[in-house]
Amino acid sequence: MSAEPTNPPAAALGGPSPAAAGALVPPHVAAVAALSHNVLVLNKYYQAIRVINVRRAFSLLCRELAEVVHIETDPASGKSQWQNLTFDDWRELSELKAEFEPDEFDWIHTVRFQIAVPRIIRLLGYDKLPRQDVKFNRRNIYARDSNRCQYCGKKYPTTELSLDHVTPKSQGGRSTWENIVCCCIKCNVKKGGRTPEQAHMHLITKPVKPKRSPVINIRLADERYQSWKQFLDTAYWTVELK
Numbered sequence: 001m002s003a004e005p006t007n008p009p010a011a012a013l014g015g016p017s018p019a020a021a022g023a024l025v026p027p028h029v030a031a032v033a034a035l036s037h038n039v040l041v042l043n044k045y046y047q048a049i050r051v052i053n054v055r056r057a058f059s060l061l062c063r064e065l066a067e068v069v070h071i072e073t074d075p076a077s078g079k080s081q082w083q084n085l086t087f088d089d090w091r092e093l094s095e096l097k098a099e100f101e102p103d104e105f106d107w108i109h110t111v112r113f114q115i116a117v118p119r120i121i122r123l124l125g126y127d128k129l130p131r132q133d134v135k136f137n138r139r140n141i142y143a144r145d146s147n148r149c150q151y152c153g154k155k156y157p158t159t160e161l162s163l164d165h166v167t168p169k170s171q172g173g174r175s176t177w178e179n180i181v182c183c184c185i186k187c188n189v190k191k192g193g194r195t196p197e198q199a200h201m202h203l204i205t206k207p208v209k210p211k212r213s214p215v216i217n218i219r220l221a222d223e224r225y226q227s228w229k230q231f232l233d234t235a236y237w238t239v240e241l242k
Contacts, residue, residue: 034106034117040228042069042122048231049128054108057121061087069120071227080230084122091115119227134210138163141180144210150181151191153204160184166207168193177209 039057041050046069060066068085070093085093094116097105105116134140141163148155150164164183167173170193181203183191191199 034108037106037117039118040120040231041066042120042231043126043128044123045127046122046231048228049123049126054106054117057118058087058108060121060123061090061118065125066121066123068118069122070118071120071230090118120231136175136177136209140210141177142182144177144207145182145205148182148204149184149187150203150205150207151183151187151196151201154184156184162188164188164191166203167195171195178207181207 035054037054038051039054040048041052041057043049057066061068064086068083068087068090070083070085070090071080072083073080083093091113094105094114097116098107098114107114107116142158142161146155147158147161149161161182161184163180164187165173165175166179166181173179187201191201196203
């Protein structure tokens with residue numbers, strides 16, 4: 001297996017097509033919200049490669065570039081069973097789910113029918129290995145630190161947080177995972193251009209580079225995405241948000 005990280009081309013993940021995306025006409029706000037939910041994309045070897053929105057996922061399914069991977073868990077035994085379903089198969093299963101388990105799914109209502117939102121799809125022709133790095137950016141740092149100031153421990157909205165160099169740039173500190181943390185404005189002012197030791201402050205958590213996307217860890221806190229967990233093998237973790 002090649003170690004060279006490769007992302008699926010835009011064509012492989014499907015842009016909105018008139019036949020696929022246009023067929024989905026949500027008549028109310030709930031359906032519009034459902035289109036913005038997330039779907040985990042697997043390559044043909046069942047390795048997680050990306051997260052996309054529902055509209056894009058249905059575009060792939062309608063064009064037969066992907067299939068639904070549906071997981072049913074037996075509440076008595078706890079065992080899971082997979083089903084690989086085409087768009088038509090998924091539509092038929094949705095009819096049953098709408099009758100017997102309507103609250104277990106998000107729904108898209110079209111002009112002619114309603115269909116459940118899949119949680120996972122598998123690309124039928126894409127066999128590239130996923131990326132194995134986590135991008136060093138503001139969003140992932142906030143997600144890693146759970147929007148919590150790493151000095152006072154309080155949680156803030158992103159608009160009230162800044163990024164702090166643990167060892168200041170003026171003292172040779174670099175912009176790395178291990179030297180950047182979330183910091184509230186009050187603690188940032190208190191620390192100034194000093195190290196935590198010099199400012200008599202303490203980090204609540206030692207900053208490290210995440211082994212997998214911290215944004216997805218936030219998604220997994222949502223019950224609707226629990227089925228993703230078994231595909232998120234740290235050895236191949238790559239999910240890139242677009």
